Amino acid sequence: xxxxxxVVSACGNNTDSGSNQVSDNSPxxxxxxxxxxxxxxxxxxxxxxxxxxxxxxxxxxxxxKPNIEKALPNLEVEFEPGGGGEDMANKLKTLNxxxxxxxxxxNDAGYFxxxxxxxxxxxxxxxxxxxxYIDKYAVPDALKHVDGKIYSLSSGADTYFTPVIFYHKDMxxxxxxxxxxxxDEFMQVSKTLKSKDMVPAVTPGKDGWGPKLFxxxxxxxIGDPQAMADLVSNKTDFSNxxxxxxxxxxxxxxxxxxxxEGISNLDYGPAMExxxxxxxAMLMMFTWxxxxxxxxxxxxxxxxxxxxxxxxxxxVVQFWGSPLNGxxxxxKTEHPDEAVKLAEFLAMADALYFESTGAPISLKTGNxxxxxxxxxxxxxxxxxxxxxxxxxxxxxxxxxxxxxELSSQGAxxxxxxxxxxxFVTAMDKIWSxxxxxxx
Numbered sequence: 001x002x003x004x005x006x007v008v009s010a011c012g013n014n015t016d017s018g019s020n021q022v023s024d025n026s027p028x029x030x031x032x033x034x035x036x037x038x039x040x041x042x043x044x045x046x047x048x049x050x051x052x053x054x055x056x057x058x059x060x061x062x063x064x065k066p067n068i069e070k071a072l073p074n075l076e077v078e079f080e081p082g083g084g085g086e087d088m089a090n091k092l093k094t095l096n097x098x099x100x101x102x103x104x105x106x107n108d109a110g111y112f113x114x115x116x117x118x119x120x121x122x123x124x125x126x127x128x129x130x131x132x133y134i135d136k137y138a139v140p141d142a143l144k145h146v147d148g149k150i151y152s153l154s155s156g157a158d159t160y161f162t163p164v165i166f167y168h169k170d171m172x173x174x175x176x177x178x179x180x181x182x183x184d185e186f187m188q189v190s191k192t193l194k195s196k197d198m199v200p201a202v203t204p205g206k207d208g209w210g211p212k213l214f215x216x217x218x219x220x221x222i223g224d225p226q227a228m229a230d231l232v233s234n235k236t237d238f239s240n241x242x243x244x245x246x247x248x249x250x251x252x253x254x255x256x257x258x259x260x261e262g263i264s265n266l267d268y269g270p271a272m273e274x275x276x277x278x279x280x281a282m283l284m285m286f287t288w289x290x291x292x293x294x295x296x297x298x299x300x301x302x303x304x305x306x307x308x309x310x311x312x313x314x315x316v317v318q319f320w321g322s323p324l325n326g327x328x329x330x331x332k333t334e335h336p337d338e339a340v341k342l343a344e345f346l347a348m349a350d351a352l353y354f355e356s357t358g359a360p361i362s363l364k365t366g367n368x369x370x371x372x373x374x375x376x377x378x379x380x381x382x383x384x385x386x387x388x389x390x391x392x393x394x395x396x397x398x399x400x401x402x403x404x405e406l407s408s409q410g411a412x413x414x415x416x417x418x419x420x421x422x423f424v425t426a427m428d429k430i431w432s433x434x435x436x437x438x439x
Contacts, residue, residue: 042076043335045342046102048091049327052084052268055288055353063349071345075338082106084268086207086407089400096120099332103339104346107152107328109395110403113436115328116151122329123149127340138362145323152326153343155351156362161286161320162383163214164301166293171198171281183222183249183307190258193281201253201282204271205263208410210284211250212403216410217318217393220246223307225316225390232393234437238428247413247420249307254416264414286320287379291357294375301379316388322395402434 050056060079068077080102082088089111095101096111101120115121128134128150137143142159143150172178172189175196180186190200203210220243221228227242236243253259260266260274275283276296283293293299303313327343329336351363358372360380372380398406409426412418 040074042074043338045075045077045104045335045339046080047077047342047346048080048082048088048095048102048105049346050084050088050106051081053288054272054292056084059349059353063353064346067349068345072338072342075342077342085209086110086404089403093400101330101332103333103335104327104329104343107324107326109322109324109398110400112151112324113399119331121151122331122333122336122340123151124153124329124340124343125150127337128153128344131340131344133344136364138364142321142362143323143326150323152324152328153347154326154363155347155354157288157350157354157359158321158325159319159362160360160380160383161288162317163218163284163286164303164379165201166275166283166285166289166299166301168275168278168281168296168298169300170298171278175281179302180305182305186305187252187256187258190253190282191256194257199260199274199280200258201284202260202263202266202271202274202280203284204266204268205259205411205414206265206267208264208407208412208414209268211410211413212406213392213394214286214318215250215284216246216406217390218304219249219307221316221318221390222246222304222311223249224310225388226310228393229390232391232397234397234434237431238424244420244424245307247423250413251416251418251420251423254414259414264411288320288359290376290379291359291373294373300375303382314382315386316390317383317386318392319389320392320395322392325395397434397436399434399436402430402436405430 049060051060065079068075082091082105088106089108092101092105092111093114096115096118107115107121112121133153134140134143134150137156139156139159142156143152143154145151167179171193175193175198177189177192180189193200203215205211217228220231223245224242227236227240228246230236231238231240231243238244238247254263260280266274272283272285272289274280276293283289287301290301303317306313327346329339329343333339347363348365351361351365352367354361355365355367358370358376394403394406406427409423413420413423
């Protein structure tokens with residue numbers, strides 16, 4: 001498949017899972033200072049990053065802020081909350097239009113194109129090659145955009161993030177249901193859970209978060225992986241029968257009460273809380289939440305169940321990674337060398353955090369491996385051998401306008417009052433105008 005990436009697995013883990021110290025492999029601070037007044041004057045830097053989920057907030061509070069002064073003593077860094085999703089995209093696009101870009105920011109495919117077209121994002125290839133930072137990556141080619149350049153630095157953990165269905169084993173036992181292996185079985189399990197006064201499944205629905213980032217892809221993929229791979233690579237469109245069938249599965253789930261009432265307005269935090277408080281039996285979510293959910297020994301997970309014999313969850317999986325996701329540097333920063341060092345520090349902080357949770361990463365910290373939780377080991381044992389890994393549609397196929405439309409259409413679909421055919425008609429039109437593949 002043209003849209004498939006065969007990922008080389010690489011793990012690096014922390015001996016002390018509670019450690020939040022920057023490792024010896026963190027980037028050395030830049031030496032530039034301003035001594036015009038006879039005293040060392042710190043260089044001011046502005047950073048905007050994601051501030052919506054628990055993992056990002058922990059990285060900031062436990063890994064970045066406590067260590068940044070020691071690692072980069074010549075910098076005075078102002079951190080500005082960016083939110084996430086469409087909020088983050090709108091913020092960066094507005095700042096770019098007003099020529100007020102931060103020195104360093106979290107990059108994303110949803111707003112990369114306008115930044116690149118205005119010359120607002122730096123090609124990091126030369127800088128991280130010259131200082132040797134690129135050598136810390138087990139798979140450096142995974143950093144490269146389709147044009148062969150590197151625009152973002154990350155921990156490499158994204159490659160290991162995939163959507164699964166988490167569930168409470170005790171709630172399944174109480175309802176007398178078993179883990180489904182087919183979509184029809186999943187619908188029957190949901191019906192039984194609902195009859196026991198349980199919310200069958202939850203996922204963030206506000207702004208079409210779930211449908212946009214994984215649900216559409218999963219519902220197409222479980223019926224026809226090749227059709228999903230073709231959609232990611234622009235070899236087909238929304239009129240494809242397999243794509244239509246995938247959209248219809250979302251409509252079916254919404255109409256038959258798989259999700260809680262008001263899911264189209266349900267934000268990330270409340271959705272997570274609904275599952276962790278056991279007000280919902282299942283959670284459709286990426287495995288970046290696995291380390292937190294594994295703390296509850298009643299939680300387990302299963303892959304999205306099959307809707308046809310074309311799909312085998314042991315052979316095909318969606319992966320979250322995009323070379324554009326990560327810390328980027330403004331091409332208009334007044335201090336490019338220092339900004340690159342700051343981006344390198346932030347990427348390493350990400351790596352140290354995910355490493356401490358037992359998650360696999362490709363940015364090597366220099367720390368020894370630690371024992372993984374049983375749930376994490378189960379995930380790695382399932383995920384690593386899968387031969388076909390399809391890149392995420394939301395990160396690798398949509399320009400800003402198409403991305404925004406998919407958000408709106410996805411939210412409509414979750415209401416249960418919006419027809420799959422209407423979704424397909426609207427998306428097919430916007431897809432024909434998508435400029436992503438023109439770059």
